[in-house]
Amino acid sequence: MPWPVYLALKQLFPSGRLSFFTVIATMGIMLGVTIMLMVTSVMGGFGYQIGRMIIDTQGEIQITAASPIDRGKAGEIERVLETTPGVLAAAPFAAGKVMVEYQKRADIPNIQGFSVEQMKKVLPLQRYLIAGSFDDLDDDSVILSYLLARSLGVGVGGKVSLYSPLMMERISQNEILYPREARVAGIFQIGHQQLDSSTVLCSLRLMQDLYGLDEKVHGYSVRLKPGADVESVALKLNQTLPPGVTAATWQETNAEFQSIVTFERNMIFFLMTFIILVAAFSITSSLLMSVIRKTREIGLLGAMGGRARDVALCFCAQGLFLGAAGTGLGLALGFTLLRFRDNIVHFIAHLTVGEQTFVKFYQFSSLPIHTVTRDVVSIIVFSLIASTLAGLLPAWRAARLKPVEALRNE
């Protein structure tokens, strides 16, 4: 083992013990890494969960066209979908906006119509149903999102009126089209504010009637096989779909949301790095103290044949070792806390607002986490670099000491 590394280890762990300085400096890095890991994992968890919700309501890929897709083009699209590797299932949909009215309360939510049987293979919406049943959904009924139903004051079995843009079109032609009465067959709750406040689900037939689409559809929701790469399947589809028809990944469809999530995560990561930087500064100040305290030993090393750059390396190595130890312990503590996060969250909730209030308000009983390998690698690399750089200033000071002056230091 090169002597700078040997001496660095011996100074950090003299005679197999842990020096006070080592413990304090390691704890600083450890806590920084733990907090970074937890925050990025929880942030990632919320983002990942919302992403899953979007996929569950839209599919991983949506195929759309500039104008409604007729039977002929739909046949072509379905043939392409059947032969494209990675595609598990696809369901046609028609989507738009309607006005929903119930006992003089009205709202203008998004409406999506689909074939129930095909939808079940693509969108697992039934898992979000909190009242009623998808089996009751027919051409004269709708399923409302939770917040929409609450704002309208309607429950399962209630009858709402649907006003579509087709009615305006007919009025301009001096025709009157009466609003469509629809029974509420169910209520769903996804946990996403935007989706929960303004979504109506109905059969494809009902949607085609409301928009006067006849047999036409607006597009297809596509579900992929597990492990299939969304980007490459979308690329393949775009190469083979008929002209005017495009496939977009859920990230592309929700690009604004994605960019906000990415921005938030990067900002949090950036802010959290300051915790590690503060810990790194504590390493710097401790190592500087060490250089002052060990001035004569540094002089001795020079007198015995130790080169200045090796003396510098010794202090850089101490920063690196402290960083490595702190990072390792920080990851271990972070993953342990993430493992028992629900126990911790529920304990805190129990002591403060009460568990029932907590679950009701935040709409989850388990704190979502999603740890991305790239984030963990970034944390490790940043922590090690910051710790090693923290040793640079003390190393420079130590390397500049002239042995004769250092030995004279009493």
Place this chain on the structure above:
Amino acid sequence: MSNADPPASPVLRAVDVRKSYPSGSRTLEVLRGVDFAVAAGETVSIRGESGSGKSTLLNVLAGLDRPDAGELYWAGEAAHRLGLDQLTARRGRFLGMVFQSYYLIPEIDALANVVMSARLLGRIGPVERARAAALLNRVGLRERGHHVPSHLSGGERQRVAVARALMNRPKLILADEPTGNLDERTGDEVIQLLLEVCAEEGAALVLVTHNPAHAKKTGRQLLLHDGRFV
């Protein structure tokens, strides 16, 4: 041979060495043209009053301090012409140093302190460990090898420092008042040990001391006064 006369085949030779330091508005001449040489295996003591330049001369001889003028030869090699890295590397092989304050590394035990001399030169293995153990045995610390410096007495620490100085089989040992921090009896023991082990190892010894009795034990005694040998 007079006290300052050079030996026939010197292991170390300093020619007209001059060194001065700024002191306020004037310059303090510490060494005023010192000529000095030590033969292989020779023992030389240097005495002088405080401020006579003993330690400065020792630092210059060790290559720790650059002289303002003059030449320095280590086993015939012009040390004054070497670059800093070369000088540092040569020093580790050519000479060993013993200091008044021992300067042991506190985090490692006595054996590791002795081995450290070899480790600094990139030599570390069973041979080096065996030699370090043998040296510790020779200085009477066989049972104390795994004790850290804080668990050793002053005399024991200086014995470790002597063993460390001899670790790389140097041609020369420079000892700067090695008994300064020791009581008289322990100091005598350390000087006797230093002379014995240098003789056994074939290393020349330059001993800077205030103690006339210790100086008399060396083969040649020099007196430094006002930056010159007298």
